[in-house]
Amino acid sequence: MTSKSAIAIDKARAEGRAALIGYLPAGYPSVEETIAAGIALARNGADLIEIGIPYSDPVMDGPVIQAATTEALAKGFTVRQVFEVVAGITGQTDAAVLVMTYWNPVMRMGVDEFSRRLAEAGGAGLITPDLIPDEAAEWMEASDKYGLDRVFLVAPSSSTERMRRTVEASRGFVYAVSIMGVTGARSSVSAAAKGVVAAAKDAGAERVCVGLGVSNADQVAEIAAYADGVIVGTALVSAIRDGGVDAVANLTKDLSAGLTRK
Amino acid sequence: MAEAPTAGSDEGSVDAFLQGGPSLRHAPGPYFGSYGGRWMPESLIAALDELEDTFEKAKADPEFTAQIADLNKNYSGRPSLLTEAKRFAEHAGGVRIFLKREDLNHTGSHKINNVLGQALLAKRMGKTRVIAETGAGQHGVASATAAALLGLECVVYMGAEDCRRQALNVARMELLGATVIPVTNGSQTLKDAINEALRDWVANVGNTHYLLGTAAGAHPFPAMVRYFHEVIGEEARAQILEQTGRLPDAVCACIGGGSNAIGIFHGFLDDPSVKIYGFEAGGDGVETGRHAATITLGRPGVLHGARSYLMQDDDGQTIESHSISAGLDYPGVGPEHSYLADIGRVSYEPITDSEAMEAFRLLCRTEGIIPAIESSHALAGAIKVGQRLAAEEGTGSGEVSDKIVIVNLSGRGDKDVATAAEWFDLLDKDSAEATIGKEGEQL
Numbered sequence: 001m002t003s004k005s006a007i008a009i010d011k012a013r014a015e016g017r018a019a020l021i022g023y024l025p026a027g028y029p030s031v032e033e034t035i036a037a038g039i040a041l042a043r044n045g046a047d048l049i050e051i052g053i054p055y056s057d058p059v060m061d062g063p064v065i066q067a068a069t070t071e072a073l074a075k076g077f078t079v080r081q082v083f084e085v086v087a088g089i090t091g092q093t094d095a096a097v098l099v100m101t102y103w104n105p106v107m108r109m110g111v112d113e114f115s116r117r118l119a120e121a122g123g124a125g126l127i128t129p130d131l132i133p134d135e136a137a138e139w140m141e142a143s144d145k146y147g148l149d150r151v152f153l154v155a156p157s158s159s160t161e162r163m164r165r166t167v168e169a170s171r172g173f174v175y176a177v178s179i180m181g182v183t184g185a186r187s188s189v190s191a192a193a194k195g196v197v198a199a200a201k202d203a204g205a206e207r208v209c210v211g212l213g214v215s216n217a218d219q220v221a222e223i224a225a226y227a228d229g230v231i232v233g234t235a236l237v238s239a240i241r242d243g244g245v246d247a248v249a250n251l252t253k254d255l256s257a258g259l260t261r262k
Numbered sequence: 263m264a265e266a267p268t269a270g271s272d273e274g275s276v277d278a279f280l281q282g283g284p285s286l287r288h289a290p291g292p293y294f295g296s297y298g299g300r301w302m303p304e305s306l307i308a309a310l311d312e313l314e315d316t317f318e319k320a321k322a323d324p325e326f327t328a329q330i331a332d333l334n335k336n337y338s339g340r341p342s343l344l345t346e347a348k349r350f351a352e353h354a355g356g357v358r359i360f361l362k363r364e365d366l367n368h369t370g371s372h373k374i375n376n377v378l379g380q381a382l383l384a385k386r387m388g389k390t391r392v393i394a395e396t397g398a399g400q401h402g403v404a405s406a407t408a409a410a411l412l413g414l415e416c417v418v419y420m421g422a423e424d425c426r427r428q429a430l431n432v433a434r435m436e437l438l439g440a441t442v443i444p445v446t447n448g449s450q451t452l453k454d455a456i457n458e459a460l461r462d463w464v465a466n467v468g469n470t471h472y473l474l475g476t477a478a479g480a481h482p483f484p485a486m487v488r489y490f491h492e493v494i495g496e497e498a499r500a501q502i503l504e505q506t507g508r509l510p511d512a513v514c515a516c517i518g519g520g521s522n523a524i525g526i527f528h529g530f531l532d533d534p535s536v537k538i539y540g541f542e543a544g545g546d547g548v549e550t551g552r553h554a555a556t557i558t559l560g561r562p563g564v565l566h567g568a569r570s571y572l573m574q575d576d577d578g579q580t581i582e583s584h585s586i587s588a589g590l591d592y593p594g595v596g597p598e599h600s601y602l603a604d605i606g607r608v609s610y611e612p613i614t615d616s617e618a619m620e621a622f623r624l625l626c627r628t629e630g631i632i633p634a635i636e637s638s639h640a641l642a643g644a645i646k647v648g649q650r651l652a653a654e655e656g657t658g659s660g661e662v663s664d665k666i667v668i669v670n671l672s673g674r675g676d677k678d679v680a681t682a683a684e685w686f687d688l689l690d691k692d693s694a695e696a697t698i699g700k701e702g703e704q705l
Contacts, residue, residue, distance in 0.1 A: 108576065
């Protein structure tokens with residue numbers, strides 16, 4: 001099965017670099033600005049874009065993303081608007097666009113219906129922070145049916161056996177959590193990240209991208225040396241909060257410079 | 263009353279059970295029918311595996327079970343009494359009502375059973391720190407107590423609004439050596455306190471055990487929390503047989519997450535003649551939308567690690583619950599309760615704030631016992647159940663029925679005196695208490 005995420009990562013690899021993946025919460029500060037910021041991400045060096053669905057109980061998110069998604073919900077964001085955001089970005093760019101979502105909103109809409117609409121909007125697949133392969137039978141079926149990528153997470157605490165099963169269940173890439181903790185900028189990248197990537201590769205992963213705590217070009221350069229992709233979230237959310245779409249464009253340029261630095 | 267949904271594809275049904283089907287006791291998890299499981303970040307799965315493994319080994323270890331038995335007897339004060347409430351029963355169709363007195367346990371509620379068990383497991387895992395969530399403060403106080411007893415560091419997450427309203431319970435936890443962290447994000451309620459505790463756990467899982475306070479959450483929590491509360495039902499069953507020579511006709515408990523309820527239900531699940539009732543917080547009335555009647559009006563979904571009934575909107579966002587009782591004010595419910603509802607073994611019904619407060623006052627005045635407002639929901643439900651049983655039997659007004667109802671009196675009401683005084687307008691309007699009450703403080 002072809003994978004939009006894999007194609008985007010392989011294209012970066014063919015250029016001799018790691019891929020850059022940027023996260024934005026849908027509807028923050030507005031649906032229109034999320035689309036504009038997503039396009040700016042793609043035009044300034046991001047290969048993949050991760051659009052988060054604001055959720056009432058985001059247990060894996062730190063204060064910056066929590067504040068943004070809480071605001072989006074307070075302004076009336078509804079889940080179906082995420083398809084508008086995805087279609088708005090995929091209509092204007094070649095970037096692979098994934099949706100990052102806690103599982104209950106998908107369950108509520110119906111896993112098949114959600115998947116159908118995501119595929120229709122041109123989405124590449126889902127990143128699922130609170131869905132492990134053990135509980136994902138319905139999603140495995142729907143993602144096969146609609147040709148969507150299944151990006152599960154692996155962590156420093158994952159056992160060899162769990163690493164193997166998670167890699168096997170994933171399509172597109174495997175999301176390596178760099179640190180035991182929640183999203184948020186950190187001054188240095190955890191030494192654990194390199195170990196998680198190596199373990200995922202040992203378990204058979206073809207593409208492993210690293211996220212959590214990455215906020216500047218130096219950190220991007222450090223991770224790009226051993227991973228297939230680098231995921232930046234909180235720093236981009238701070239940028240759109242403080243400087244709007246232009247700030248997202250500028251930060252993306254900066255970050256992408258880190259991809260090729262030796 | 264809510265009709266229990268049909269069982270669907272769930273294995274087992276109450277009919278099969280009544281015809282000698284498999285036991286409903288000791289359900290091991292991770293699944294209860296289609297409920298339960300582990301809807302959790304991968305980062306925490308290793309910790310859940312470690313906890314499950316430690317728990318399973320501890321259950322089979324006579325040294326551990328002896329430790330629990332010793333603490334229950336010599337620290338908590340178990341077995342708790344089973345008290346017949348004769349004057350209260352006159353208001354419940356004249357049936358015989360017995361109260362399982364969890365209010366007499368050390369710290370004043372059933373919560374101590376679970377925290378001692380989990381704190382011992384934390385020690386077995388070599389963890390030096392426990393974290394807990396709390397709404398009104400009962401579980402926080404119990405956790406701080408167990409941590410003090412066993413020499414563990416304790417951090418309690420509590421909604422900022424709850425901290426303000428329950429200032430004395432915050433002081434109580436701090437006296438016991440715990441650190442209380444006010445949670446200011448999200449809706450600043452119990453569910454956000456759980457979210458924040460989970461964030462702490464992800465970051466500190468190496469030395470920290472999450473001492474979850476109810477029979478909900480990811481496996482093994484629902485089955486494990488039930489295990490530590492099974493003593494309630496086992497004692498109650500033996501006590502009623504000893505005092506009356508027979509099993510009760512009905513057992514009643516209040517349900518928030520459902521830990522006291524699953525504890526007492528467990529003793530009677532395999533007794534087909536015993537009807538079992540769980541009473542949810544109906545708040546201002548389920549028709550108002552301001553309630554916490556999760557099973558009555560919720561739809562299945564995932565929250566805090568388990569698939570279960572859930573108060574959620576059409577987008578799958580969690581809806582805020584409302585109840586006069588902080589301990590029942592939670593938009594989710596333990597997965598085993600969802601299963602017992604679906605198969606029809608337990609009936610779940612809502613009780614409004616007003617009904618609960620009337621039962622609260624009635625117990626105070628007829629029995630000299632001030633119950634927790636949580637437990638008052640079970641008392642109000644027992645009045646209805648008693649009247650129904652008497653009506654079925656054709657007992658006239660003033661006559662005595664020989665039907666027997668057990669109510670789990672899960673906690674004492676000392677913590678609720680200010681709320682009750684405000685509700686019943688007992689405070690002199692110039693008193694310091696009334697002034698504080700206006701600001702929403704609990705005394």
